[in-house]
Amino acid sequence: MKSEALLYALTDIDEGLIAEAAPQSLAAGKGAPRRVRKRLLLAAAAALLVLAACAAAFRLFNIPFPFSGRGRTSCNAAVYDVAPFRVEVQLPSGWTLQERADAQSFNDHVALSGMWSVLDIVDDKQELAGAIGYNTYEKYEGAEDLPAAIYSQIALGNDYHFDVRDSYRVVKTSPCGTTALADVYYSAVVSGTTTEKTNRGIVSYDRDLSVYIAAEFAGGRLDEGQLEAIAQSIRFVAK
């Protein structure tokens, strides 16, 4: 329909022109009729409940990877030689990122083993709340989108792994990849206790860049709504 295209195109004209022509009857803040207002308030309240999971204020981080050459060896040079890229991610307000000084041991409560250029995520009390890092992956024909193939470096260990099978839950899909939540498993052997332990993780890959990131959060630090909000915010940007 020809004129329909014109009607739609009009939507995208300058906002200044739209505001200038606004009908007096629709003036901002004029207030809807009481019945309508009540319905809108109820609807808004319902929307707020949905948003309540995201109640904590978030701050957007823009992380360049590789973050630095720290940790680079002749064995992992190919990972550090990847085309630089950035990852946008929201974290709770007051939380910060610090480049990890040394490799953590499994006795630390957030190991994020198997990843490179790891940044510790520190909460507003300066306690370790999580960690984030990246890695590269190879595409295998017929298994390009299989989580176990993409995240093999962190998914296949016996004593520590991201469980990308049973607990893997996709929260966002784009033409370039997928972002998902997953449990991070520690066996009793490496957990430093007599029992197994589980943290929560986020994994996300970008097939154009052939890289993925993984973030691990200490158990109980974030609820599922917050984790999902963080996962939803992840975006890869080629430099």
Add this chain to the structure above:
Amino acid sequence: MEDEKIVDLYWARSQEAIRETSDKYASYCRGIAFRILRSAADSDECVNDTYLRAWNAMPPHRPSVLSAFLGKITRNLSLDRWKKLHAQKRGSAQVELALDELAECLPAAQNTEEAADAGALAQLLNGFLAALPAEKRRVFLKRYWYLMPAKEIAREMGLPESTVRSMLLRTRQALKGVLEQEGFAV
């Protein structure tokens, strides 16, 4: 609350942003939706969806004019819904009237959807509208952006209805000329 502060609330991911938006712009957005859909329930849904879209868009977006930014979202959502309802023979006659009138701007053999993407068309419309005298521009946008009937425009602007209609006719003719000139016509 000032628009800038409302936008700051969105950027801080505070749910207050939704309440403030609703307080200030629910009526505005609902008015836009209702003119297209003529249904309170459908309009309410579009307005609620507008809040969600705004929440998802900010950040990273920081609108220059919040009302128009929200209005655009509502208008798009409402037109999409209208399209769906139209297939089921529901929705507003006002949209059909506007479409019939706008069709006059386009030569019969032209298929605008194929000839140009919406972005290029919007850019052309921006230039065309900016060059119009302010009164004509307001009349045109009240009719085709806000879908107000000519009678209502006349009342609001203190003009005879016949003047509004002839103003609209002349503006449509001028737009047709610009579309032809810019290669949107055969």
